[in-house]
Structure formats: structure tokens, C-alpha cells
Amino acid sequence: MFLQQEARFPIGVFDSGVGGLTVLQEVHRQLPNESVVYFGDTARLPYGKRSPAEIIEYVYEILHWMQSEQVKMAIMACNTSSALALDIVRKDFDLPILGLILPGARAAVGKGKRIGVIATTATVKSEAYVRAICESDPQAQVFQVDCPEFVPLIESDRINDPYTLQVAKDYLQPLVEANIDTLVLGCTHYPHLSGVLRQILPSHVALVNPASYVVRAASQELDLMGLRCLDNRSDRAETRFFVSGDPDRFAQVSRRWLGKSPLVEKVYLSPVELLS
Numbered sequence: 694m695f696l697q698q699e700a701r702f703p704i705g706v707f708d709s710g711v712g713g714l715t716v717l718q719e720v721h722r723q724l725p726n727e728s729v730v731y732f733g734d735t736a737r738l739p740y741g742k743r744s745p746a747e748i749i750e751y752v753y754e755i756l757h758w759m760q761s762e763q764v765k766m767a768i769m770a771c772n773t774s775s776a777l778a779l780d781i782v783r784k785d786f787d788l789p790i791l792g793l794i795l796p797g798a799r800a801a802v803g804k805g806k807r808i809g810v811i812a813t814t815a816t817v818k819s820e821a822y823v824r825a826i827c828e829s830d831p832q833a834q835v836f837q838v839d840c841p842e843f844v845p846l847i848e849s850d851r852i853n854d855p856y857t858l859q860v861a862k863d864y865l866q867p868l869v870e871a872n873i874d875t876l877v878l879g880c881t882h883y884p885h886l887s888g889v890l891r892q893i894l895p896s897h898v899a900l901v902n903p904a905s906y907v908v909r910a911a912s913q914e915l916d917l918m919g920l921r922c923l924d925n926r927s928d929r930a931e932t933r934f935f936v937s938g939d940p941d942r943f944a945q946v947s948r949r950w951l952g953k954s955p956l957v958e959k960v961y962l963s964p965v966e967l968l969s
């Protein structure tokens with residue numbers, strides 16, 4: 694099966710932009726020995742506005758490139774890609790590929806019965822969370838809202854802007870009125886807004902960040918496959934950052950989350966011929 698993989702190889706983590714950093718933080722917390730290749734497809738964000746065909750094409754390109762970087766596992770740190778592309782691309786790669794929807798849905802049903810999901814327009818339209826939640830708990834009720842303004846606001850570093858709070862109030866209002874008890878942050882950018890969301894939601898509403906659950910699943914998978922890196926010398930694990938857009942811009946925006954400006958390289962992804 695996955696014979697060419699070795700424990701010392703990195704884990705690939707990708708998103709359209711800085712959203713995947715919320716997953717990267719969990720990788721650093723739960724899997725501190727692992728090296729990571731992080732890719733942000735910043736030239737083509739937001740993915741949430743893209744068609745399913747475009748998203749699938751981008752994901753193929755990213756995974757082909759990640760394979761050339763010798764990743765031993767790929768984590769789609771992007772709900773939109775997980776919702777639209779995971780089941781399609783998985784069969785075409787000789788490496789474990791993990792997505793956020795199932796771990797997020799399972800975590801949500803463990804917390805409540807009236808489950809709100811906020812996500813990109815593409816994820817909401819796919820109904821991937823509705824299916825996954827209802828399969829895990831047929832009694833659960835799901836209320837979805839797409840929040841197309843969030844990703845551009847986060848990518849332009851406007852988290853604490855009063856306008857962002859107003860937009861968030863408008864998006865959450867129908868969910869508060871529906872009396873949700875649980876809210877799934879169904880886009881990896883949104884945990885960056887947790888503080889803003891908390892100001893609006895009643896305190897009994899549980900927030901579910903699927904990032905911590907997908908990384909837990911990744912950890913189990915690494916053990917199962919004998920691919921966990923056991924070398925715990927702190928200087929060995931490194932995270933390298935790559936983007937398709939402007940590396941300086943990514944370094945500047947991600948600084949808030951990483952505590953320092955990372956070194957970021959630009960990558961030109963090659964088009965992949967898709968068999969239809």
C-alpha cells in the first residue's frame with residue numbers, strides 16, 4: 694500500500710490561505726515531532742466562491758505538488774476542499790488524505806442536537822455537513838448559514854474591525870433565533886474569529902473547531918500505519934510555508950497567528966490533466 698512513505702517525511706497541510714493555520718496550530722500541539730509542508734493557495738482564494746469543478750482541479754494540483762515534496766500524509770485544512778473534493782481525489786493518491794467534515798460532524802453530535810453550521814457558500818451548497826451530521830445522529834437538526842464576507846475580512850487582517858462584528862451579527866442572527874446549542878466552525882478561517890463570535894452567541898452554545906478532531910484522527914492514522922515521527926529532538930521538526938500568491942503578504946497576515954513572520958516561498962503549481 695503506502696510503502697514509499699517514511700516516518701521522517703513531512704505532513705502536508707493545505708488551505709486557500711491563512712485558515713489552515715488553525716489546523717497547523719493543532720498539528721504543532723498534538724504532533725510536535727512532525728515536520729509540515731504548509732501550502733496556501735492565496736492566488737485563487739476565496740475557494741468558497743468557486744465551482745466544484747474548480748475546487749477539484751485545484752486540489753489535484755496541490756496534492757500532486759505535495760507528493761513531489763514527499764509528504765507522507767495530507768490534511769485538507771480546508772472544509773470547502775474536504776466537502777467537494779475529498780471523496781473524489783482520495784483514490785488517485787498513494788497516501789492517506791484526511792478531511793475535516795467527518796471529524797467535525799462527529800464532534801458536533803457529541804455536543805448537541807440543534808447544530809448550527811457556518812461555512813463558505815460552496816460548503817453550504819454541498820450539504821456535506823448536513824449529511825455527515827444526520828448520518829452520525831439522525832435526531833440532530835442542522836441549521837446552515839454561509840458567511841462569504843468572513844474569509845476576505847480575515848485575509849485582509851480586519852478581525853477587530855467594527856464592520857466585522859456587524860457582519861458576524863447579521864450572519865449569526867438566524868442561528869441564535871433557531872436556538873442552536875452547538876455551532877460548527879465549518880471553515881478553517883473562522884476559528885480566527887472565535888472572539889468575535891463569542892461576543893454574539895449565548896454562552897451555552899458550544900463552539901466546535903473541527904481542526905482539533907482532524908488532527909486527532911491524523912495522529913491515530915500515523916500510529917496505525919507506523920508513520921509517526923518518533924524523533925523528538927526539537928530542532929528536527931520544521932514547518933515550511935508555500936503559497937501560490939504573494940509570499941510577503943502571507944508572511945505579514947500569518948504573523949498574528951504564528952507569533953513571527955515565517956519564511957514563505959512561492960510555488961507555481963502545474964496544471965493536472967483530469968480524466969472526466
Ligand SMILES: N[C@@H](CCC(=O)O)C(=O)O
Binds near residue numbers: 712773
Ligand atoms: N479555509 C476555507 C476556505 C475558505 C475560502 O477560501 O473560501 C475552508 O475551510 O473552507
